[in-house]
Amino acid sequence: MKRTRGPAKVAAIAAASLAVAMLAACTPNEGSDSGSGSNANAEAITVWTADTLPDRVAKTEAIIAKFTAATGVKVDLVGVPEDQFNQVLTSSAAAGDLPDVIGSISLAQVRTLAANDLVDTETNAAVIKGLDEKTFSPRSLELTRDGDKQLSVPDSSWQQLLYYRKDLFDKAGIPAPKTYDDIKAAAQKLDSPEVAGLVAANKPGEAFTQQTFEHIAQGNGCEMVNEAGEITFDSPECIGALTFYRDVLKDYSVAGAQDVDTVRASYFAGQAAMSIWSTFILDEMAGLRNDAKPTCPECEADPAFLAKNTGVVTGIQGPDGSQPSQFGEIVSWTVTKEAASESSKKFIEYFMGEGYADWLSIAPEGRLPVRAGTTANPTEYSDKWKTMPAGVDKKEPLGDFYSADVLSVLQKGSDDLKRWGITQGQGDLVGAALGELPIAKAVSDVTSGGVDPAEAAKQAAESLRSIKDSLK
Numbered sequence: 001m002k003r004t005r006g007p008a009k010v011a012a013i014a015a016a017s018l019a020v021a022m023l024a025a026c027t028p029n030e031g032s033d034s035g036s037g038s039n040a041n042a043e044a045i046t047v048w049t050a051d052t053l054p055d056r057v058a059k060t061e062a063i064i065a066k067f068t069a070a071t072g073v074k075v076d077l078v079g080v081p082e083d084q085f086n087q088v089l090t091s092s093a094a095a096g097d098l099p100d101v102i103g104s105i106s107l108a109q110v111r112t113l114a115a116n117d118l119v120d121t122e123t124n125a126a127v128i129k130g131l132d133e134k135t136f137s138p139r140s141l142e143l144t145r146d147g148d149k150q151l152s153v154p155d156s157s158w159q160q161l162l163y164y165r166k167d168l169f170d171k172a173g174i175p176a177p178k179t180y181d182d183i184k185a186a187a188q189k190l191d192s193p194e195v196a197g198l199v200a201a202n203k204p205g206e207a208f209t210q211q212t213f214e215h216i217a218q219g220n221g222c223e224m225v226n227e228a229g230e231i232t233f234d235s236p237e238c239i240g241a242l243t244f245y246r247d248v249l250k251d252y253s254v255a256g257a258q259d260v261d262t263v264r265a266s267y268f269a270g271q272a273a274m275s276i277w278s279t280f281i282l283d284e285m286a287g288l289r290n291d292a293k294p295t296c297p298e299c300e301a302d303p304a305f306l307a308k309n310t311g312v313v314t315g316i317q318g319p320d321g322s323q324p325s326q327f328g329e330i331v332s333w334t335v336t337k338e339a340a341s342e343s344s345k346k347f348i349e350y351f352m353g354e355g356y357a358d359w360l361s362i363a364p365e366g367r368l369p370v371r372a373g374t375t376a377n378p379t380e381y382s383d384k385w386k387t388m389p390a391g392v393d394k395k396e397p398l399g400d401f402y403s404a405d406v407l408s409v410l411q412k413g414s415d416d417l418k419r420w421g422i423t424q425g426q427g428d429l430v431g432a433a434l435g436e437l438p439i440a441k442a443v444s445d446v447t448s449g450g451v452d453p454a455e456a457a458k459q460a461a462e463s464l465r466s467i468k469d470s471l472k
Helices: 007-025 054-071 082-095 107-115 121-131 138-143 166-172 180-190 207-220 236-252 260-268 279-285 341-351 356-360 380-387 404-416 427-436 438-447 453-470
Strands: 045-049 075-079 101-105 153-165 274-278 310-313 328-335
Touching (some): 045 341, 054 356, 107 328, 107 427, 121 328, 121 341, 153 207, 180 236, 207 274, 207 438, 274 279, 310 404, 328 341, 328 404, 356 380, 427 438
Antiparallel strands (some): 153 328
16 A cells, blocks of 8 residues: 655654554454455455564464465565564655554554554444444443544453452451552551562653553542643642552562562562562463463462462552553554555454454463454353463463453453543653653652652653653
C-alpha cells in the first residue's frame, strides 16, 4: 500500500513510538466461525509485528501458513524490534509505505496511529461485527474505541496484579488485600525481619515503576489527565496515592531501590508477603523457566510451592476512588489506512477465530483472551486457554499449578482495567511520558524520603505539562 503523510504527522508519531512500543513488549483469528475458504487470486499483504522473539515469530509464521492455505492470501511478516520501531514507523510513514496490518501494538500506540489518520476504522469495525462484538470483553472494546470509531481489534491482554501469599494470609486470618486499608493492614501484620510486608517497584527511570504505581493510583481516582486534556497529577487523589505508596514501602518493605528483577527475586525467595508484577510472572512462579526459578525454602522440595500458595488481586481501591482499578495492556491488531482491506480483514478474522487458540498459546501467561469464545460456543477460547502449556524451559498448563479461582480472576481482570490518558485521547502524551518517566521519578523521590508527596506530584505535573506542550 502507499500512503503519504505530512511532516507534522510523521513528527508526532516519532515522539511517542519508541516508548509505546517498549510498553507493548513488556510486554510485547476467523473470517467467520466456519472459516474463510480458499481464494487463490487474493493479493499479498504486509504485516508488522512488534513481538520479535525468534520462537514467537516462528509460531506466528506457522499460523500464517495455515491462513494462506485456507484463503490464498500471502503474507509478508516483518518483525520490527522495539528499539527500532519509532525509526521504522517514521520513515515508512514519510515514504507512504506502511504495512497493511500492524500487530502486537499497545493502546497508546493505537491512539498515536489513529491521531495521525493511519487507521482504517471501518475495516476494524467490520471485523468486530463479523465475529460478534458480544464475544469480546466489553472493556477491551471500550479502550480500543474513540466514540463510534473502532481504532483496533483487541486480541489479548496482560495485567498488573497484586500477588499475595495465601498460606501466610490464611494462617494470620487476613482477608485478600483489595483496598489500601487491606494492603496496609496486611503489610503491617506480616512484616518481619525475614518477610517484608510488600515489595514493589520504586526505581527512577523505569517504566515498570510507573506501571506499578499506576496500578495502585488509579484505584484512588488518580488520573494523569482529565477529559479536557488538562494535567491532573497534582490532584489530592494522586497525592494521596503517593502518600500511601510511600508509607507502605517505607515501613513494611525492603530497603533501597527496587526494580522489575529485585521485586520478583524477593517474592520468589519467600521474603515478601505481597508483591506487584505482571501476569508474565505466572509461568516463572510455577518453576517453568530455568533462569527465573522460585528459591523459597519450600520451593526446593516443590518448585511450584509459590504458585500453589499465591492468590491474586486484580483491581485495587483507595479511599478516594469510586471503583477498583488496575493497570494492564490490551494488545491489538489494526488495519492501516488504504491497506488491502479485504485481505487484511480476512487476516485478522483468522487470527481471532480459527487461529486464535494457536495465537494465544504462543505465550498464555501474557496473552489472556479478550474474546472468550464464539457465538455458538461462548467459552471456547477461555476454556482452551486454561489448558494451554505455558513456560520456557518446561511447558505445562497454568491450570496444573493455579486454582480455578485464580484462573477465573485472571480472565475477568480486564473488566477492571484502566489506563491513564487513553480514553481521554492522550495516547501521544502517554507514549512521550514513558520516554521521560517523571512519575517514576516522583515515586522514587517520595519513597526515598527526599521529597514530600505534594511537592513530588507538583514537580511531576509540571514535567507532564512541558511534555504535553512539546507535542503541539
